Amino acid sequence: MIDFHILKQSSRSRARLGILKTSHGEVETPCLVPVATQAVVKTLTSEEAVETGSQMLIANTYHLHLYPGEAIVKRAGGIHEFMHWRRPLMTDSGGFQVFSLGFGKDLAVNKITHTKSKTQIEQGRQPKLLSITDDGVEFRSHRDGRKLFIGPKESIRIQTAIGADIAFAFDECPPPHASRAYMTQSVSRTHRWEIVSLKYHSHKQALYGIVQGGRYKELRMQSAQFIARLPFDGFSIGGEFGDNKSAMTRMLNVVMRELPDEKPRHLLGVGHLEDIESIIKSGIDTFDCTVPTHYARHGVAFTSHGRLDMYKQKFLTDKNPLDTTCACIVCQSYRRNYITHLLRAREITALKLLTFHNLHFFHSLISSLRNKIKEGKL
């Protein structure tokens, strides 16, 4: 189980400094939770993930269920033993993958390109590749096409077998342009699923409830009020918030007011570099995001001088480290010329060096924001 302790509440914003205690150690919050989809931070070992400054990881229930299957993870002694990660771990509920396979695929939208489609999703409409009922979601594996079913009961059963410190209630992550009627029905379905999740979850794990409601302020507020009254160990905010960054900030403020201050709050799948300060100021304690690792594998380095596209030929003669102000082991040892050479030569080592640096860069930035809260500056 977990224990959350607030060390300091900012008087300038909703930001707070906290310690999240789990049986696998403590997490200083606010904190970015890197994504370990298949029980690995892509390109890194668990030891390297620690060295980047990662305190907690989030693995993917849907992916681990499909492969290797939660039975394999359980037989290995649980996910901590399996991946040799001796620190705190979360698993998502699998709800977001249902969204990606369903309307996400139909509309060619995902969290990164969510504003591209404006098609309104009406009440009663079903995505092409899966069917959503009151019990859960029936879909086909993207790996081998076999028919699968995940509902709240199944999600919790899978997450219990995986054995992370923190599990999430099963939710529907609705499409960004769901109509109000679709969203109203979706939110109440998610609420029912959350109650079922609470019923089936093992008390060895913490369970976080999820607030949904999309871009509709009243639905978000109702969802937060509903979830806040349930005996979850923490709360999280899922789904889309609307078309721009200020919409997210406004919506987070609406939701935060309804959630109990003493429990931890997680923001699911959001963490672009430019959003981090406002996420923290809204009172979020932990948030997971693929941005630092995903961009690394596409050759992008985050630096104090902005994003660098390391595929660019000009870097082949650049003897600077990725970031002259960065203390990470990559910046201590390697230069832009070499990293660009490795990228262009399709050497795997390049992706690892960039992943390591980017995670270190994000964690350092967040560490400095924690210091700002401590000093009363944020």
Place this chain on the structure above:
Amino acid sequence: MIDFHILKQSSRSRARLGILKTSHGEVETPCLVPVATQAVVKTLTSEEAVETGSQMLIANTYHLHLYPGEAIVKRAGGIHEFMHWRRPLMTDSGGFQVFSLGFGKDLAVNKITHTKSKTQIEQGRQPKLLSITDDGVEFRSHRDGRKLFIGPKESIRIQTAIGADIAFAFDECPPPHASRAYMTQSVSRTHRWEIVSLKYHSHKQALYGIVQGGRYKELRMQSAQFIARLPFDGFSIGGEFGDNKSAMTRMLNVVMRELPDEKPRHLLGVGHLEDIESIIKSGIDTFDCTVPTHYARHGVAFTSHGRLDMYKQKFLTDKNPLDTTCACIVCQSYRRNYITHLLRAREITALKLLTFHNLHFFHSLISSLRNKIKEGKL
């Protein structure tokens, strides 16, 4: 420059224990030299290559010439600075790649499958994709098709710019089934090229001569006698030896008798696990081979219980380390179940873990053979 000191000559075989001193540190011999084709041991950082026990690496002149070009490496301050490898380094001459692109491609043979084709290559025959003249080799880049020329002068010029501690004279690596007439002509062409290599090489680097002669004993002997009289800093043995392992051992013995004992000897591109003891017993001091790293990237772990195909499903429930007797950091932290999971999930981390373990395994084996020489047992 280099300095070679023999610590002990075995009385049971030609094996010897030595120290090879370079301006970038010392190498305990006999020693495996892992391959860093594009200035990187594939999947590892330079720090990790050191941690596996690697003392010296060999980079590829042909590949670095094509990309990023030796000018980039030189501008970075030389290959040691470029790849942050502060230990000894070799570069091959590019001759083997000429072979691979030429007859190797025509006959679909390479060092691993060299016995598959029995087509005899007669004198005067040219490979399809390149043309070999007395001055060198004209060929097209496998990357962009541009016409290139490498002869001894060019090879030495490229190797000087790359700046390894040890360079190799430019040679023709003839096809395995070259006729005696072809081989006779090829060997004398290689000898002429070696004299030109000596003339152009920078005395900042050591230069090794190369013995050729294929499967013809007298040609090997003549080649060794010719090369032994030239003022090289060390000697190496290239090319093919015939169709079986004992042919290689016999041929190495023929060659070794002709080479001066006091200079270091390198075997080019040979190092299957089962060959290592007889290579060392023949008096070879250093040898390079892609076996540990290449097999790792194909999911094979070398262990004291033999080779394991880590793609096999059965390992998903196997809680043993790759090798229960191995002291490497991979075997200390990770289990077969997880490595197989990562491999089957196509996670890059798997290739890195296997590469690390395999190199450590090979280096440990060779370290124990060095101890055997010390103890008078080999």
